[in-house]
Amino acid sequence: MVQEHRSSRRNFLNYILGFGFLGWIISVLYPIIRYIIPPKIPEAKVKSVKVGKVGDFNPGTGTIFKFGNKPGILIRLETGEFRAFSAVCTHLDCTVQYREDMKAIWCACHNGVYDLNGRNISGPPPRPLEAFRVIVRGDEIYVSKEG
Amino acid sequence: MAKFGERLFNWFDERYKIRGFIEFMSHKSVPQHRHSIWYYFGGVSLFLFIIQVVTGILLLLYYRVGEDSSYESVQFIVSKVKFGWLIRSIHSWSANLMILAVFIHMFSVYFTKAYRKPRELTWVTGFLLLILSLTFGFSGYLLPWNELAFFATKVGTEIIGSIPVIGKELLIIVRGGEDVTGATLSRFFGLHVAILPGIFTVILFIHLLFVQIQGMSEPPEWEKLPPEKRKYIPFFPNFLLRDLLLWLIILNILAVLAVFFPWDLGKKADPFAPAPAGIKPEWYFLFMYQTLKLLPPKVLFIEGEFFGVLIFTVAGILWMLVPFWDVKTEKGYRNRLINYIGLFVLIYMITMTILGYALS
Ligand code: FES
Numbered sequence: 056m057v058q059e060h061r062s063s064r065r066n067f068l069n070y071i072l073g074f075g076f077l078g079w080i081i082s083v084l085y086p087i088i089r090y091i092i093p094p095k096i097p098e099a100k101v102k103s104v105k106v107g108k109v110g111d112f113n114p115g116t117g118t119i120f121k122f123g124n125k126p127g128i129l130i131r132l133e134t135g136e137f138r139a140f141s142a143v144c145t146h147l148d149c150t151v152q153y154r155e156d157m158k159a160i161w162c163a164c165h166n167g168v169y170d171l172n173g174r175n176i177s178g179p180p181p182r183p184l185e186a187f188r189v190i191v192r193g194d195e196i197y198v199s200k201e202g
Numbered sequence: 203m204a205k206f207g208e209r210l211f212n213w214f215d216e217r218y219k220i221r222g223f224i225e226f227m228s229h230k231s232v233p234q235h236r237h238s239i240w241y242y243f244g245g246v247s248l249f250l251f252i253i254q255v256v257t258g259i260l261l262l263l264y265y266r267v268g269e270d271s272s273y274e275s276v277q278f279i280v281s282k283v284k285f286g287w288l289i290r291s292i293h294s295w296s297a298n299l300m301i302l303a304v305f306i307h308m309f310s311v312y313f314t315k316a317y318r319k320p321r322e323l324t325w326v327t328g329f330l331l332l333i334l335s336l337t338f339g340f341s342g343y344l345l346p347w348n349e350l351a352f353f354a355t356k357v358g359t360e361i362i363g364s365i366p367v368i369g370k371e372l373l374i375i376v377r378g379g380e381d382v383t384g385a386t387l388s389r390f391f392g393l394h395v396a397i398l399p400g401i402f403t404v405i406l407f408i409h410l411l412f413v414q415i416q417g418m419s420e421p422p423e424w425e426k427l428p429p430e431k432r433k434y435i436p437f438f439p440n441f442l443l444r445d446l447l448l449w450l451i452i453l454n455i456l457a458v459l460a461v462f463f464p465w466d467l468g469k470k471a472d473p474f475a476p477a478p479a480g481i482k483p484e485w486y487f488l489f490m491y492q493t494l495k496l497l498p499p500k501v502l503f504i505e506g507e508f509f510g511v512l513i514f515t516v517a518g519i520l521w522m523l524v525p526f527w528d529v530k531t532e533k534g535y536r537n538r539l540i541n542y543i544g545l546f547v548l549i550y551m552i553t554m555t556i557l558g559y560a561l562s
Pocket residue numbers: 144145146147148149162163164165166167178179180357
């Protein structure tokens with residue numbers, strides 16, 4: 056009887072110690088883990104940016120511009136028409152470029168190709184590029200996010 | 203003079219009992235057979251690691267981490283600081299040679315089955331050191347903040363994002379934000395110069411301690427040889443001297459490489475420039491990179507990248523645990539399967555690496 060009593064008391068103590076230790080570990084790890092997750096910096100949602108003047112862009116060229124903190128690409132087709140897309144490759148985040156020789160948007164990282172409507176036509180990219188709206192006001196070009 | 207030496211020795215021995223240690227070292231011996239050449243690659247890896255530590259500390263004297271200073275400070279090191287180009291070049295070359303030596307060391311241990319009981323944990327710690335070395339390489343690659351490294355890091359870390367559920371959060375932790383920015387640079391810097399060296403040193407110490415306690419492994423064929431047929435050479439001074447000679451040769455190779463093929467710094471990273479052609483990770487990641495490239499976007503409902511990551515993780519874990527599943531076959535011979543698996547892995551890695559170079 057006494058023996059049993061003792062061992063159950065010992066078990067009880069072990070539990071208490073075990074839980075205490077666990078609690079201790081958590082109270083050490085929790086702040087550290089929260090610390091290494093960077094805080095969200097509220098960034099002003101960019102809706103539209105001014106990219107430049109119509110005359111700055113020659114037909115048949117592509118230019119990278121800043122859209123918030125991500126790159127966008129403005130393409131002036133041979134016809135003179137403007138198109139804009141996000142320049143972030145939908146595959147693994149590289150920045151795409153306009154290839155005059157291919158008449159297409161090309162990503163150097165894994166040879167991904169998009170047509171001039173931003174559709175992924177070859178290589179690994181899984182989705183089309185996000186399209187932006189181009190507004191020409193006078194001779195100024197504005198690019199804005201659709202919707 | 204001799205008296206003084208003796209007194210010094212006695213002084214230490216009285217306090218730290220070093221006589222036993224000297225005794226132990228003087229009896230230590232290394233098996234001598236036709237595969238003994240492989241014994242040296244562990245030592246070579248160690249030597250190159252020491253070079254990394256020394257040159258790394260030297261680089262730290264001038265390197266300043268930051269989006270506006272990393273590239274500039276490395277440029278300063280290689281153009282203004284006397285012998286700066288040499289130190290940096292050696293650091294880069296030695297990093298690459300170290301990874302190579304570690305791989306050779308690993309495969310030679312694998313094929314000679316030196317990981318068998320009782321050396322299971324030496325193998326496991328060795329594998330951890332390999333993973334840490336690769337992480338060293340990956341984090342160090344970004345530090346000069348040049349174009350190539352910037353996009354390689356973008357791609358390399360983006361793969362983490364393909365892990366379901368926790369991927370996004372993990373990606374933010376690794377990058378220090380959603381994108382590869384100065385925050386990523388700071389994180390990689392901390393990892394490269396503080397966290398990794400700390401963990402690496404501890405595991406390396408354990409690894410070497412295991413080797414010292416158990417001595418060098420003997421090849422399986424020796425089990426059948428009568429004891430008088432087994433040849434040994436003393437560790438001290440014979441093996442150690444050969445080791446030192448080899449280290450000297452390696453140092454010379456390093457110097458030649460560093461002087462005649464100085465490491466290029468390239469163009470500064472610009473987050474608003476298109477990725478340049480020829481983006482490739484370092485050669486030791488190329489086989490994984492090439493595999494990911496060949497995978498279709500979707501494998502059985504799983505995203506291609508994640509599928510690749512999954513395969514490599516599982517394969518890595520199995521590889522690490524090989525001492526525990528390599529069992530004797532009924533006839534008592536060592537499992538042949540192990541050799542075939544090893545050969546397959548080796549050939550796969552080499553083919554994919556060559557493909558990675560050829561296809562770009
Ligand atoms: S990141 Fe663009 S093709 Fe892979």
